[in-house]
Amino acid sequence: MEQDTIFAPATAPGRAALAIVRISGPTALDALRDLAGDVPPARRLSLRVLQDSSRGEVLDEAMVVAFLGPASATGEDLVELHLHGGRAVVAAVCDRLSVLPGLRLADPGEFTRRAFLNDRIDLTTAEGILDLVDAETDAQRRQAIAQATGGLAAALEGWRETLVAAMARLEAFIDFPDEDLPETLHREIVDALSSLDAEMAMALADGSRAERVREGLRIAIVGVPNAGKSSLLNWLAKRDVAIVSATAGTTRDVVEVHLDINGYAATVADTAGLRETPDEIEAEGVRRALARAEAADLSLVLADATQGEAGRAAMGAYLERDNVLPVATKIDLVDGAVPEPWIGLSTWTGEGAPAFFQALETAMAQWMDRVGSVALTRARHRDAVVMAREAVGRGSAALESGAPLEIAAEDLRIAAASLGRILGRVDVEEILDRIFGEFCLGK
Structure with missing residues (x-):
C-alpha cells in the first residue's frame, strides 16, 4: 500500500x-x-x-x-x-x-x-481511461468509454464465473472419489465450456477490429502511375502531403497521413505507381506499394477515367481482393458516368465527392463496427484469451475422453488464471509499469 x-x-x-x-x-x-x-x-x-x-x-x-x-x-x-x-x-x-x-x-x-x-x-478499466485520454475520434471515444465503464471487465467476469462454476463441480467429485460424476452434470459442464469456447472465438475474431479502432484503420491508395493517388491523399488531408507531378514515377516511397474520417481514425498511405520499371529505386517503391496493399485493411484502387476501359482493366486483378474500393479519378475530364463498381471522383472539382465519401464511410464502418460486446483492444488481451481458450479446449477434451477429473480441473484453473491476468488479478507486476507509464502526469 x-x-x-x-x-x-x-x-x-x-x-x-x-x-x-x-x-x-x-x-x-x-x-x-x-x-x-x-x-x-x-x-x-x-x-x-x-x-x-x-x-x-x-x-x-x-x-x-x-x-x-x-x-x-x-x-x-x-x-x-x-x-x-x-x-x-x-x-x-x-x-x-x-x-x-x-x-x-x-x-x-x-x-x-x-x-x-x-x-x-x-486493469481493463485503467486501460480504458488511458484510451479515453488519447481518443481523437468518436469511434475511439465510444470504445474507450465502454471499456472504462466496465464493459470488458463484465464480460471477462462472466467467463470466469462459468469456469469457476465448472471447477467447483469438478472439485466436489474429486474430493469424494467414491462418487461418479452424473451424466447430466457431465453434459452440463461440457455444454457450458462449449458455449464459452464459442464466445471466446467470436471475441478473438473481432479483437483485431477493436485494436483498429484504437490505432486507426490502415488504408492504402494503389494504382498505376498518374492515376491521381497523390492528389487524392492531398485532397483527403486538405493539405499538400505528397508531391503531385505529371511525371510518372514521382512517388517512390510510401507517404502516410493520419486522418479522422467520419469519426474513425485512419492511416492513409500513398504508394508508388504500379508498373514494370528498370529503375532500381522505383522498382523498390513498387515492391513496397504491393506490400502495403497486401497489409492494408482497405485499399482504394484508382484508375484514370481518361484511360477508359483500358485504365480500369489494368487494375482489374486488384478488384478480386477483399476490402477494396474502386475509384475512377479525373471524371471532370470525361463525359458520362463510370460503370459500376467504380466510383467516379474528381479531386480538382469535387465532382463525385458525396458518393465517394459515402462508400468510404460504409466500408470503414463495416470494418470497425463489427466489434462485438467483448472488445479485446490490446495484444495482451488477445494473447490471454488465446491461452484461456486453449486450456478450455484441453479441459473439454479431457472430460469427453473420460480422463481423470483432476486433469480437466487443472486446465480450467489455467484458463481462469489467464483471464485474471487481463483484469489484473494475478501475475501482473511485470506489466504495471508499462501500462501506467503511458499515462500523462496527474492522471
Whole structure:
C-alpha cells in the first residue's frame, strides 16, 4: 500500500479558465488545511482562499473539494483544487505543496495506479481511461468509454464465473472419489465450456477490429502511375502531403497521413505507381506499394477515367481482393458516368465527392463496427484469451475422453488464471509499469 502523499496538476495550465490540482494520500487533508485553513464537508465543492502560510501570501481564490477514502477515486483521501488556469497560479500552488512534509509530485499514471492497487478499478478499466485520454475520434471515444465503464471487465467476469462454476463441480467429485460424476452434470459442464469456447472465438475474431479502432484503420491508395493517388491523399488531408507531378514515377516511397474520417481514425498511405520499371529505386517503391496493399485493411484502387476501359482493366486483378474500393479519378475530364463498381471522383472539382465519401464511410464502418460486446483492444488481451481458450479446449477434451477429473480441473484453473491476468488479478507486476507509464502526469 502506498504511504506517501502525491500531488499533480490534472489539467495542463495555460490560458484556461480552470486548472485542477489533485492531492491523494494519508496527508492530503493536512495539505488542504495548510492551504485553505480548514477541510470543508466531504464531497461538497466549497470556495476558499488559498494561502502560502510561510509567507502570508494569497495564492488564489479557488473551489476545493475533499473525498474521504476508501470511497474516493484512488481509494485514499483525495483533494481537488479547482484553480484559475494561469500557469503562475498552478506553479505557485504546486510550489507550496512541494515543501509540505510527506508530499511529492506524482509519477505519470500514479493516481490511476493507486486506484488499481486499492481495488477501485481493474486493469481493463485503467486501460480504458488511458484510451479515453488519447481518443481523437468518436469511434475511439465510444470504445474507450465502454471499456472504462466496465464493459470488458463484465464480460471477462462472466467467463470466469462459468469456469469457476465448472471447477467447483469438478472439485466436489474429486474430493469424494467414491462418487461418479452424473451424466447430466457431465453434459452440463461440457455444454457450458462449449458455449464459452464459442464466445471466446467470436471475441478473438473481432479483437483485431477493436485494436483498429484504437490505432486507426490502415488504408492504402494503389494504382498505376498518374492515376491521381497523390492528389487524392492531398485532397483527403486538405493539405499538400505528397508531391503531385505529371511525371510518372514521382512517388517512390510510401507517404502516410493520419486522418479522422467520419469519426474513425485512419492511416492513409500513398504508394508508388504500379508498373514494370528498370529503375532500381522505383522498382523498390513498387515492391513496397504491393506490400502495403497486401497489409492494408482497405485499399482504394484508382484508375484514370481518361484511360477508359483500358485504365480500369489494368487494375482489374486488384478488384478480386477483399476490402477494396474502386475509384475512377479525373471524371471532370470525361463525359458520362463510370460503370459500376467504380466510383467516379474528381479531386480538382469535387465532382463525385458525396458518393465517394459515402462508400468510404460504409466500408470503414463495416470494418470497425463489427466489434462485438467483448472488445479485446490490446495484444495482451488477445494473447490471454488465446491461452484461456486453449486450456478450455484441453479441459473439454479431457472430460469427453473420460480422463481423470483432476486433469480437466487443472486446465480450467489455467484458463481462469489467464483471464485474471487481463483484469489484473494475478501475475501482473511485470506489466504495471508499462501500462501506467503511458499515462500523462496527474492522471
